[in-house]
Amino acid sequence: MNLTKQWRRRDLGGLLAAATAGLAAGPALAQFRVEVTGVGLTQLPIAIAPFRGDADAPQKIAAIVQADLERSGQFRAIDGSGAALDETSRPDVSPWRQKGADSLVVGSTARLADGRYDVRFRLWDTVRAQSVAADGVMVVTADLRLAAHRIADMIYEKLTGEKGVFSTRIAYVTKAGNRFNLWVADSDGENAQSALASPEPIISPAWSANGQQLAYVSFESRKPVVYVHDVPTGRRRLIANFRGSNSAPAWSPDGRTLAVTLTRDGGSQLYTIPAAGGEPKRLTQSSSIDTEPLYSADGRTLYFVSDRGGAPQIYRMPANGGEPQRVTFTGNYNISPALSPDGKWLAYISRVGGAFKLQVMELASGNVQSVTDTVSDESPSFAPNGRQIIYATRQNGREALMTTTLDGKIKASLPGRSGDIREPDWGPFQR
The missing domain is CATH 3.40.50.10070 (TolB, N-terminal domain)
Known part of the structure; x- marks a missing residue:
């Protein structure tokens, strides 16, 4: 279960009961298969x-x-x-x-x-x-x-002339039987190491900018709670366990703050909270569902998903709160935003005729391109050099991770050897 399915259900309360759906067994250790499509490639x-x-x-x-x-x-x-x-x-x-x-x-x-x-x-x-x-x-x-x-x-x-991303890492989630695992792996999906195993669902892993910490949501308390996991030591700390749901963590670029979605005051709204824990600051004041926050690389802007216009769309506002501006206008159902590190591209998931498709928008022009031929795409995340996107989808009836170039011409798939894998997040360059 990830945020795409949260919006498909259109029922935030249903997140708890539905969270175990969509993840299947086993860590994936298979080699990427490279599939080249399109013409005119340079x-x-x-x-x-x-x-x-x-x-x-x-x-x-x-x-x-x-x-x-x-x-x-x-x-x-x-x-x-x-x-x-x-x-x-x-x-x-x-x-x-x-x-x-x-x-x-x-x-x-x-x-x-x-x-x-x-x-x-x-x-x-x-x-x-x-x-x-x-x-x-x-x-x-x-x-x-x-x-x-x-x-x-x-x-x-x-x-x-650009930095390669092959020695960076990805995080993703698997479910094997009744066990959920948060994995850290090489950028090609190999060498997966378990960061956390739990009998309860784990969702929404998010790397810190220094690549040393992962924020995630765990259901160990029978409701969504946000933790931060220190990757080198394996230690973790509780960040958000307020009344109601605590979900969708996103790191500020300086690593000092997390943006989260809380229902502590009623509806699903955006807050910031110190990365060391503390009292949240409310950013949005609406009667709609506001969720899936995402910082721009300079930390000045917060992108998020809201149904304040009647259906889920992507908005942005100053990182400290302010008047939201709508970003997506192509299609009536757009969720799961991801920003390229240079701030030029926005990747997101759009519902197109009943299919969920990965879209890439050039923010300067507003031009949008669909870059996949699959119909159940979820959870896009940019490589730290901005040249590729990792996302989850269904391929040959199984949940799988894929990477794609921004034009969709070249894709690589990582199907689970003994099961399905979900919820990818591409880590930063190692410092």
Whole structure:
């Protein structure tokens, strides 16, 4: 159960009884499948040769790097299989140019005497026949995937000029039998670690700006209560347990404040509360349902969902309260807002002819584009570089996580291996 279903039911009181619906069994550990759709894509052709030593390593570094780059939508993989190269080689770039590769990645994975792994790579510009980047790191076995993601980040930044997001993390929720789990995983969904297990529903995980804390809603008290979980230590603290419902936490960019939805004074209204806990400050004064708050990157504006116009739409107002302004006008049912870090794009879910579709709006122009072909999309969240969106949907009859580029051309799916996964939130760059 997430906020999309809250609005579908149009009954905030029904949130309690309905919260166990929509989540299915098992953490997902499957590799992303990259599905390229559309025409006219501008992608950088890159070949990634098998790393020397990969065959004997527990993680295949070259394959992880290639999957990362493909999933970003910025790269097109050229077959690099069969090449016997590493970071010390000076390759003949002519065959790679003939294959159409503008760049070539080579490297090695070597197990050291102390059990750690020495992972090295080199990036070649095949047009100029020059090495343009190289690095290496020694890691324990558990950090091999992280090493691969960081290599992909370095390649991405070198070739695009923007920061890669492959070493960032996502959070999501699963339900296995009667057990709910809040998971923290790599950006590709792998290496999932349980942050919290509970016999009661867990919903609405939200990362703090420093990537060290997760706010979420737990039903342990038989009603929605907001907690903050410290990811490195596993400790948590109670933030909001007022009369009625406490839900939809959203962090301010400075990490000092949470915006929440409370019913303590009657209807569903927006409040702010210190991140350390304390007395809430009421922001909205309406007879409507106001929920799903979201801060802009500069912390000055709060976006939220309200049915004050008769149906759910997205509004914005000053972060300290003030006169709301309506943002969405295309369609009569728009919920679950997510903002790109640069503030240029708004992602949200719109009901279109009975289907729930992920939409992307350019805020400056108001132009809206539907970017999916699925019909049960929920919970969008931007990557910290603003280039991709993660969201939940149904695919082949199962709940699944998907990533998409902003134009919808390139998608990657992460179906649960033994069940379904929901409620994604993409964490920030690590500081």
